Structure formats: C-alpha cells, structure tokens
Amino acid sequence: MRWIHGCAPGVVTEAMSALSRLWDSDLFWSFRTTPTAVISAVVALVCILGAVAAPILAPFNPFDLASLDLMDAFNPPAFMEEGSMAHLLGTDDQGRDVLSAIMYGARVSLFVGISATAFALLLGVLVGLVAGYAGGVVDAVLMRIADIQLTFPSILVALMVDGIARAALPREVHDHLALYVVIFAIGVSDWPRFARTVRGSAMVERNKEYVLAARVIGISPARIMLTHVLPNVLGPLLVLATLNLGLAILSEATLSFLGVGVPPTQPSLGTLIRIGNDFLFSGEWWISIFPGLALVVMVLSVNLLGDWLRDALNPRLR
Amino acid sequence: MSEAPIFEARDLSRHFDVSRPALQRILAREGKRTLRAVDGVSFAIPRGTTMSLVGESGCGKSTVARLAVGLYEPSAGSALFEGQELAEARKSVAQRRRMQMIFQDPYASLNPRWRVANIIGEPIRAFGIANGGGALREKVGALLKQVGLSPADGNRFPHEFSGGQRQRISIARALSSNPDFLVCDEPTSALDVSVQAQILNLMKALQRDLGLTYLFISHNLAVVRQVSDRVGVMYLGRIVESAPAETLFTAPRHPYTRALMEAIPDLEMAGRDRQPVGGEVPSPINPPSGCTFNPRCPLANGRCRAERPALIPARGTPQTLVACHAVEEGRDGFEARTAA
Numbered sequence: 153m154r155w156i157h158g159c160a161p162g163v164v165t166e167a168m169s170a171l172s173r174l175w176d177s178d179l180f181w182s183f184r185t186t187p188t189a190v191i192s193a194v195v196a197l198v199c200i201l202g203a204v205a206a207p208i209l210a211p212f213n214p215f216d217l218a219s220l221d222l223m224d225a226f227n228p229p230a231f232m233e234e235g236s237m238a239h240l241l242g243t244d245d246q247g248r249d250v251l252s253a254i255m256y257g258a259r260v261s262l263f264v265g266i267s268a269t270a271f272a273l274l275l276g277v278l279v280g281l282v283a284g285y286a287g288g289v290v291d292a293v294l295m296r297i298a299d300i301q302l303t304f305p306s307i308l309v310a311l312m313v314d315g316i317a318r319a320a321l322p323r324e325v326h327d328h329l330a331l332y333v334v335i336f337a338i339g340v341s342d343w344p345r346f347a348r349t350v351r352g353s354a355m356v357e358r359n360k361e362y363v364l365a366a367r368v369i370g371i372s373p374a375r376i377m378l379t380h381v382l383p384n385v386l387g388p389l390l391v392l393a394t395l396n397l398g399l400a401i402l403s404e405a406t407l408s409f410l411g412v413g414v415p416p417t418q419p420s421l422g423t424l425i426r427i428g429n430d431f432l433f434s435g436e437w438w439i440s441i442f443p444g445l446a447l448v449v450m451v452l453s454v455n456l457l458g459d460w461l462r463d464a465l466n467p468r469l470r
Numbered sequence: 471m472s473e474a475p476i477f478e479a480r481d482l483s484r485h486f487d488v489s490r491p492a493l494q495r496i497l498a499r500e501g502k503r504t505l506r507a508v509d510g511v512s513f514a515i516p517r518g519t520t521m522s523l524v525g526e527s528g529c530g531k532s533t534v535a536r537l538a539v540g541l542y543e544p545s546a547g548s549a550l551f552e553g554q555e556l557a558e559a560r561k562s563v564a565q566r567r568r569m570q571m572i573f574q575d576p577y578a579s580l581n582p583r584w585r586v587a588n589i590i591g592e593p594i595r596a597f598g599i600a601n602g603g604g605a606l607r608e609k610v611g612a613l614l615k616q617v618g619l620s621p622a623d624g625n626r627f628p629h630e631f632s633g634g635q636r637q638r639i640s641i642a643r644a645l646s647s648n649p650d651f652l653v654c655d656e657p658t659s660a661l662d663v664s665v666q667a668q669i670l671n672l673m674k675a676l677q678r679d680l681g682l683t684y685l686f687i688s689h690n691l692a693v694v695r696q697v698s699d700r701v702g703v704m705y706l707g708r709i710v711e712s713a714p715a716e717t718l719f720t721a722p723r724h725p726y727t728r729a730l731m732e733a734i735p736d737l738e739m740a741g742r743d744r745q746p747v748g749g750e751v752p753s754p755i756n757p758p759s760g761c762t763f764n765p766r767c768p769l770a771n772g773r774c775r776a777e778r779p780a781l782i783p784a785r786g787t788p789q790t791l792v793a794c795h796a797v798e799e800g801r802d803g804f805e806a807r808t809a810a
Contacts (some may be wrong), residue, residue: 231503361579365643368539368571369593370560383583 170329182464189464192456192463199450203258210252211240220247226431229438242438245431250438253424254446256306261447264335264400271339272400275392276346281377283347284354295351298344309405313337314412322440330415342396349392353385392456398451405447420449474553475514476651476683477538480546482705484508488755505755507533509707510547512781515700517650520677520684522694522715524730525704526751531687532574534704535655538685539571551651567597570644576636576657586639587624590614593647613642617672634665641672645680653685658693670697690761691734695719703727706754706762709781713790723784723792723804725728725767761795769796 174180174370202209212219227233235242241250283294303308317333318326326333357363358381366376401421407413407430408422416423421443428440441463489495489502491557508530515521521530536542537549540560549556551565559565570593573579580589590610594600600609610620617638628636637657644652654673658666674697680738688694694701698715703724711724722728749766752758761779764770773795784792786804 361573361575361583364536364541365571365573365579366592367541368569369596369647370563370566371592371596380581384581456666 155393162455163354168353179294179464183460186460186464188456189460192453194354195449195453196457199258199446199453200262202255202261206252206255206259208253210249211238212249212252214248222247226301226436228436230443241442242436244428244439245436250442253419255423255444257419257421257424257443258446258450260331260414260418261401261404261422261450264331264398264404264414267335268338268400268404269393269397271335272342272396273346273389275339277350277382277389279343280347280350280418281354281381284351285358285373285377285381287355287358288446291351294331294347298347301341302344304341306338307403309341310334310337310407311410311412313340314407318412327415331418334404334413337407338400341403344394344450346389347395349388353388354381357381357384391458391462391465394461395455398457398458401447401451401454405420413445421450473517474693476552477685478514478553479511479534479538479547480550482508482511482534482537482544484530484542484547485545501692503755506707506757507754508537509754511702511704511707511709511758512520512547513700513702513712515651515683515685517683518677518681519699520686520697521699522686522688522698523704523709524688524701525693526689526696528751528754528790529704530754531689531704532655532706533707534572535653535685535687538652538653539569541571554700563597566595567599567647568650568728570647570649570652572637572640572644572652572657574656575660576633576640577660578645579640580636580805582628584628585624586614586626586628586631589628589639590624590643590646593643597647599647609646613646614639616645616676618668630663632665633661634668637665638667638672641669641676642774649682651683651685653687654691655687659688659690666693673697691719691730703730706752706757708762708793709791710763710794711792712781713787713789713792717787717790721787721790721804721808723787723790723795723797723802724763724800725796726763761793767796767804769794771795 160234183193204260207213224239224243225245227243227247229242229250230237230240230373232242239249239251241254243249244253279294279298300404314333314337317329317337321329354377363376363380366380371380404413405422405425408420409426411426413422419427422445425440425447427437428443430439431437431439432441484507486505486507487502488505490498490500495502510529511534515522523534524799525531529773533542537544538556540549540556543557551559551569554565560569580586587610589609590613591606594606596611600606607624610624610690614621614623619635619638619642623631628639631639637660640657657673658669661669670693673684677684684697686694695715700712701715701718702709702712703726704710704720705726711718711722711727713723718727752762752765758765758775760773760775760777761767761770764774768776777795779793779795779798781791781793782788782798784797784804785800786808794802797804
C-alpha cells in the first residue's frame with residue numbers, strides 16, 4: 153500500500169509501478185505512437201549528450217593549444233577528396249577540429265539556452281501568479297509592464313541589456329560575467345510570455361472551489377498560489393518552456409553572431425558561425441555550415457518536441 | 471434566554487461593483503453600477519439545527535453562503551459567529567477551525583493534482599489537529615470511513631471517483647477540522663437523484679452524531695423539506711419568508727413561496743397544467759421599487775409598488791415571518807383557504 157509518506161521496503165515496487173504507470177499513461181502512449189516525437193526526442197537527446205559529454209566524446213580539445221597544428225588548417229571534411237578521417241568535419245583556419253568545436257560550442261549554447269529559459273520561467277511564473285491571483289491594480293500594473301516589454305523585439309531588449317552591462321561594468325569584470333549577462337539578457341526579454349500564460353491560468357484557477365476551500369481554512373495566499381494554483385498551470389508552462397528553449401538557443405546564437413554574446417574564450421555555435429562566415433566565400437564552407445547545421449538540428453528537434461507536447465497536453469485534440 | 475445562536479446575520483448586505491472600466495464609463499457618460507446580491511438579510515441559526523435558504527438562480531443564496539464563512543466581507547450589516555463579528559472570529563485559528571464549507575461542484579472543489587489523503591489532510595495540518603505522519607494518516611483513514619469510503623482511497627486522485635464519492639471526500643475534508651458550523655452551498659445539485667439521497671442521509675447522520683449546525687443552500691424544495699428545521703425563501707437578495715420547514719410546506723404565505731410550491735412536480739398533479747410564476751426575475755442591478763416581487767405578484771397594489779414590506783410575523787401563522795403587504799392586510803385569502 154502506498155501512502156503520502158512512502159515507507160522504505162515498498163520503494164522498489166513503488167518505482168516499478170510508477171514506471172509501468174508512466175508507460176501506460178496517455179502522454180506516453182501519445183509519445184510512442186507519434187513518430188515525429190520519437191525521432192525528435194532521439195535527435196535532441198543525441199545533441200544534448202554530445203554537448204554535455206563533449207570533454208569525453210570529442211576527438212580533440214579545441215582549447216588545448218598544444219595539440220593544434222597549423223599544418224592541419226583548412227582541412228576539408230572526411231568525405232571530400234583531400235579530407236582525412238582524423239577530422240570528420242574538417243578543420244578551421246587555426247587547424248582546430250570542427251566537430252570538436254561544435255560539440256564544445258553546443259555545450260555553451262545549451263547552457264545559455266537552458267539557464268535563460270529557467271530564468272525567464274522563474275520570473276514569469278512569479279509575476280504571473282501574483283498578477284493573476286491578486287488581480288486589480290497589481291495585475292494591471294504588472295501586465296502593462298509585460299505589454300510594454302512585448303512591444304520591443306526580444307533581440308533588441310537583449311542587445312540593450314548587453315550594451316548597458318558593457319558600459320556599466322569594468323572590462324575585466326564584464327569578460328568574466330559575459331556569459332551570465334547573456335543569460336540575463338535573454339531571460340529578461342522572454343519572461344512576459346510565461347507571465348501571461350501563468351496569469352491567465354491563475355485567474356481561472358483562483359475562482360475554482362478548491363481554492364475557496366483552502367481560503368475558508370485560512371491558508372495564506374502565497375501558499376495557495378504555490379501549492380494549489382501552480383501545480384495546475386504546469387501543463388501549459390512545460391510546453392512553453394520547451395518551445396522557448398529553442399528560441400533562447402537561437403537568440404544566443406544571434407547575439408554571438410553579432411559579436412555581443414558570449415566571450416570569444418567560450419565560443420558557442422553562434423560564435424563558430426561568425427568566425428566561419430569570414431571563410432565562406434573563399435571556399436572553406438564547412439567552417440560555418442556545419443555549426444549552422446548543428447544549430448538547426450538542435451533547435452528543430454527541441455521545437456518539434458515542444459509542438460508534440462502542446463498537442464498531447466491539449467485536451468481538445470485528444 | 472437560551473444560548474446564543476451559532477450564526478446570526480443582521481441586516482447582512484453584499485453589493486458588487488459591476489461598473490464598466492473607468493475610461494469606458496466616462497466615454498459613455500454613465501455612473502457606477504452596483505449589484506445588490508444580498509440586501510439586508512437577517513436570520514439566526516440555533517446550535518444543532520439546519521437553516522435552509524431557497525430561491526431561484528441569482529437570488530443571492532450563494533453569496534450569503536460565502537458571507538457566512540468569511541469569503542466575502544459584508545458591505546453593510548454584520549455576520550456574527552457565536553455573537554462575535556465573523557471577521558474578528560476568523561482571526562483566531564481556534565474559531566476558524568469551527569466553520570467549514572461544502573461546495574456545489576464536486577468536480578471543481580477538489581484539487582485535481584492532489585491525492586485524496588492530502589486534500590482531506592490539509593485542514594488537519596493547517597490547524598495542527600493531528601501531529602506526525604502516523605496520527606495524520608489515522609485521522610484521514612477514520613474520516614474516509616466515516617463518509618463511507620475506504621482508507622485505501624486516500625492514495626487515489628479525485629478523477630478516479632464518481633460525483634457522489636467526490637462529494638463524500640468534500641464532506642470528509644469539511645469534517646476534518648472538527649467543525650461545529652457547516653455551510654453547504656447546493657451540495658447535492660450536481661448529483662443524481664439516487665446519490666443525492668445518500669449524501670443527504672449522510673449529512674443528517676453526521677448532524678445527529680456530531681451535533682453539527684448547517685446553513686444549507688439549495689434551489690431544490692424537496693431536498694430542503696427533508697433536511698431543514700427552518701427555511702428562508704430568498705428573492706432578489708432579500709428573505710421574503712422564513713418559517714419552520716413543515717409550516718412553510720403546509721401553509722406557505724408569501725405569494726412567491728406559494729408559486730414555488732405550486733411548481734414542485736408531484737405524481738398526483740402529473741399531466742395537469744400548472745400555473746408558472748409569470749415574468750422574469752428583475753435585474754438586481756436595478757430592482758423594482760417597493761416590494762421587489764410586485765411585477766410578478768398577482769396580489770400587488772399601489773402600496774406594494776411604493777413601500778418595501780418588512781419581515782414580520784404573519785397573521786394566522788405567527789411562527790412564520792413574511793415580508794408581504796397583502797399578508798399583513800389579510801388580502802391573501804389565507805383565512806378563506808384554511809376555513810374551507
């Protein structure tokens with residue numbers, strides 16, 4: 153028998169039954185029977201694994217200057233005539249292995265994307281819950297702020313935040329914090345979407361009778377928001393967060409491509425594309441095309457996964 | 471003088487501001503609009519009894535229910551819990567514990583993401599009634615048994631239960647803080663007739679065993695007759711008649727109450743034409759002058775349109791309080807009907 157506080161001997165069987173319940177659940181059934189979802193999940197998983205385990209899986213370490221050999225510069229990919237199996241996707245102007253650079257770059261891109269989404273989520277949920285539950289003037293003020301922010305393109309907001317940080321912080325400090333400035337900039341430009349979704353759901357939930365029941369008992373508004381309302385708005389939030397992850401990775405790549413993103417010491421996919429861009433017309437296309445492809449594949453798989461999640465969680469499409 | 475009633479409403483009113491947003495209001499040159507959902511309601515519920523409020527949709531019964539547990543602040547008048555101002559009483563945890571509410575919709579009143587044991591345990595934890603996981607589990611199991619479910623049901627989620635079972639869970643949650651005063655807002659109107667009877671019998675048994683006091687809100691006169699000690703009939707935010715349950719059903723006095731009784735379906739009258747209450751319920755934003763029932767009342771005269779009647783003992787049945795000029799003046803034909 154399982155209870156609110158599970159006891160030790162039952163933990164294993166409990167985990168087993170939880171697994172079998174997951175396998176039988178509507179959501180997982182929909183996953184199993186949607187080829188797009190399975191394929192995009194596998195691709196996304198490969199991307200994430202390649203990025204996270206880059207120090208173990210990558211054939212070379214692009215940061216290890218000792219291993220670089222200028223004689224290897226501008227090697228084409230392995231499938232071309234002059235290519236070698238040592239550098240599957242060729243090398244750049246410094247003789248760095250492109251595949252390894254992509255794997256290390258994806259690491260940075262993914263880290264920034266996930267952190268920025270988490271930041272936007274946190275901020276958006278907080279603002280949305282307060283606005284939706286409190287209503288009235290608080291709601292009006294918070295939502296007008298979100299509206300104003302939504303009128304700016306998010307890349308512009310990110311550029312502005314980055315510019316301010318550059319002007320305000322001493323150069324050394326900025327180089328040190330550049331990664332976090334980018335995360336903050338992207339997160340700040342994305343929060344209104346989360347806030348609006350949460351606010352809408354919170355406004356519906358706050359008048360439901362189970363919230364009234366908690367109010368009769370005298371549970372505090374903050375507790376009601378976190379324990380009653382929040383769990384019931386998680387569905388749409390999950391979808392939004394997944395879709396936003398793809399967008400955040402793209403924003404970071406755009407910022408890096410424009411040269412205001414992550415510092416050159418920690419090249420992301422966007423930085424790689426920018427560097428490769430200089431050689432695009434001199435024939436060394438692989439230096440920018442492959443990082444670009446990696447970006448497309450990563451964002452596309454995450455977005456397709458988000459699309460499926462949205463359909464699967466939408467009760468009207470079931 | 472007997473002990474103070476557990477709940478008393480004195481000229482209780484609740485008005486809602488239903489004006490359009492300020493800018494639109496200025497553009498359209500219109501004033502503020504208030505909806506008088508509850509407009510000067512007075513009643514008292516002695517300990518251990520059931521007071522029911524009946525009336526059509528939108529007459530303010532649910533608003534009274536929410537005022538009675540402090541979900542709304544009164545706009546005027548007062549709600550007293552054992553003689554103490556309700557808002558004052560609710561500041562004390564010990565007093566707040568003693569009032570609970572059962573809701574209308576068993577599908578919306580339980581958090582779909584919570585296990586039943588947590589739902590029922592929430593008041594217990596909030597009021598610190600049972601400390602420790604073991605004591606809490608025991609108490610939740612006992613409550614589930616008390617309402618006719620099994621303690622193992624605590625592990626399940628609300629969507630795994632039927633409407634009647636969910637309403638039992640609602641009742642178990644309401645009972646979990648050992649309350650004295652339960653406000654039931656149409657607890658059976660979302661249920662099948664056969665399940666309604668089960669829930670009503672459960673509520674009556676609990677009242678007998680635990681000495682509960684109910685404020686029972688319903689639009690179903692048959693249900694009200696079964697459970698009530700005293701019944702208040704509401705119309706447009708006011709109580710138009712208040713009487714002991716049997717008196718109300720055997721000798722209804724207010725023309726509105728008589729019309730309601732007339733509309734109860736029964737087997738003897740099957741197939742015969744009925745006299746429906748004519749017209750629509752007027753808007754509570756702009757209620758009629760005088761007695762608010764006058765546009766639909768067959769006995770209305772000039773006084774009814776000008777002067778608002780007070781809730782006073784009726785001629786002939788003094789335990790009934792009725793707000794009607796026709797009854798007061800004896801032109802409702804009551805004497806003739808009872809003599810015949």
